[in-house]
Amino acid sequence: MAASLGLYFGGTSACLALHKDGKTSVIANDAGDRVTPAMVAFTEKEQLVGLSAKQGRARNAVNTVTHVKQIIGRRYDDPVVSFVNQNHPFKIVDKSGEPMYQLEMADKHYLKSPLEVATLIFKKLKETAEDQGGYDEEDVVLVAPVDYSSEQLNLLRTSAEKAGFNVLRIIGEPSAALLAHGVGQEYPSEQWNVLVYKLGGSSLSVSILNVNNGIFRILATETDRTCGGDQLTSLLVESCAKDFKRQWKVDVNESKRALAKLYNTCENCKHVLSTLPTASGSIDSLHEGIDFSTSISRAKLDSLANSHYQKAVQPIRTVLEKAKMTSADIHKVVLVGGSTRIPKLQQYLKSCLPEAEVLNSVAPDEVLAIGAAIEAAILTGKDDEEIELKEDDLHLECCSKNILVKVIGTDGEAELKTAIPKLTYFPVKKQHDFKVNKGQTSVCLHVYEGDNGAIDTATLLAKLTLADLPTDTEEELNISTVFHFKREGTLHVSCSEATSGKIESLTIGHEDLEESDEDDDKPDEPAS
Structure with a gap:
């Protein structure tokens, strides 16, 4: 039986899922990882995508670009672009109002558009599907934030199609999360209010959906692009840099390469602390030939990040107010994003929504890709036993702006x-x-x-x-x-x-929203 693909393209990572013979599974990349870093490194001789780009980030930080999801389709003067530009070693410059990644190689500057970078990441995922899974399927459903503009959706679709995918549909992240957990499908006559809590590497988004007869309705949504897993890693980096300076009287912040090496180590420790009480890391020749080793406890991370956890749950209260609900009105909570694995954060979430059932049986960094793959199977009609929904029963499209x-x-x-x-x-x-x-x-x-x-x-x-x-x-x-x-x-x-x-x-039309300037030569008197 032919396969259907679902693809999640995030700010820091991407994930590809396959639906075949009634089962949905994530396709591992060539390194055996189920999630691929959404980053591209440029050198004079080649372009590295995914894990190879991440591994070389310490040596080539200025030419290793990430956060394409946040940049694509925005203007250069957008606050989101400014925030990304200020908080990462790569440089984003203005070209006729459009943000462009500036690369520095052999004393020369080169420009790459977010569309070009996104296409390279999609090509890597296409190769993963072909090489690791042995599938040459092109039909795919993409996942995007509900607040994406029409231009952002069009560029996301274009970059995937340039990579060789046939995009069947782009669905919202909350809908994909509910599909992955089968919310509203086992008992379609029942009605639920579901809160989808997504904390990824670069942003936080919280949405409340009403599920009734298999139809998903977004009641309210809230997004904070200054709160994400990256900030947690930065807190560990800052703490380790202080320890290093206190011990050796040398400031790691003086070297971008040293900071990048320390960042990679702290990021690995953060992931380990989601499942184990302690994590250790060591770096050979971190700075000025000095080796560095550290042991970080979960208690220390929680102490450093306590204010960050409180900030991360604040949007829950905001989105409840928008939907005119109380915590008692929420029946289920779906966790999305690798950062939601942190036990202390889950405790904070539970205290905010004490009566809700937390759904986390699907890996939170894989849930969106799995939901998209299920949607793709429905659209292509390739699973008539496990999935009995019709296309229009899944969700209702809504205005993103x-x-x-x-x-x-x-x-x-x-x-x-x-x-x-x-x-x-x-x-x-x-x-x-x-x-x-x-x-x-x-x-x-x-x-x-x-x-x-x-x-x-x-x-x-x-x-x-x-x-x-x-x-x-x-x-x-x-x-x-x-x-x-x-x-x-x-x-x-x-x-x-x-x-x-x-x-x-x-x-x-949704594909040409900005092409209606044919009346420029007519009188330009706005309505009164």
Whole structure:
């Protein structure tokens, strides 16, 4: 029987799962690891992807790039890009507003786009599927954050397709997590409120979903990109650097290479401490020819990271407030991300949600890939015994960002008004009415996409002009605009004026949301 693939592409790691003969399993890479580092190292002679790039990071830190998931599809001035740029040894530069990785080799600078780097990682995963699993399947379902913009989703799809995958669908991370655990499938008539807690290497996201009759509805979500497993590792690095300086009177922070070596060792210790009470590490010639060895207890990690744990559970309270729920309303908790293995953090989670059942039977760093593989099997109809769901029973698509319209406020300044709120489910139809001044012959509707109402951070999707408006009326004209988000993810916008019967419309496809600038040469008068 043919196989179906599910792929999770994270900020620090990636995972590929296979569904075949009613079973889902993770495909190990050429090193035997079930999770592959999502990083690429560039040298003058070759490009290293995955574990080989991670192993050489100490020697080639400036040319070893990571966190592509956070960078792809964003503008250079995005705060997320700035945060990544400030906290990692590689350099991100501005090229016409787009962030680019700057490489330094042989006294020359080279630029690589996030799309190119993502494609290399996807190619590595494609090779893993072919070499280790012996499968040449191309059909794959990808997993993405629910707050990914249309451009980010398109670039994620493009990079996977350039690597040789045929992307069947991109599903949200919370939906994939629930699919992996079979939530709502064994007893479809029952209704659950499920909190998906994802703490990966580079970010934290918490979502609440309602599961009813096999349909997943996202009620609220919260993301913190300053809280992740990387920060826990950095706390260990800082502590070990102080111990080294106290013992040898030498500062490790003076050497980027020494810091990279120390970071790798502390990261390994952190992973060990998730299952064992103590972890040890040793580094030959850490700095200035001095060897370093350390033994770290779980109690020490918990002491260093106590404030970090408290910060990591704060979004739970925030997302409960957004959903207008209490902890007693949550029936189940799904853990996602390798950092959720930490026992002390699990205690904090349990104290926040004491009545909820914690689902962690699936490895938290593999759960999203497994859920995506199950989705791929459903879409391709390759498992009619184990999976009886129909495609439309899995989840409902929703807006990743607010759909906004530019209006003129009472102070005469342009501002954005929400036409369709973020996380609204498809299909949906909303109407927005406004007045135009007497004697005004045309009006131009500006449609934006954004997280909030700030014009400088929103993306212009389209302009729709309604021209030749009647001027012989004594009253202000009423303009009616209808926004119709269809099931397949396209946005249909119509603008009409009842007196004259004038009407204009356009459709914005999810694959070309930013190509609607054909009205630039028409009058550019925003709605009032």
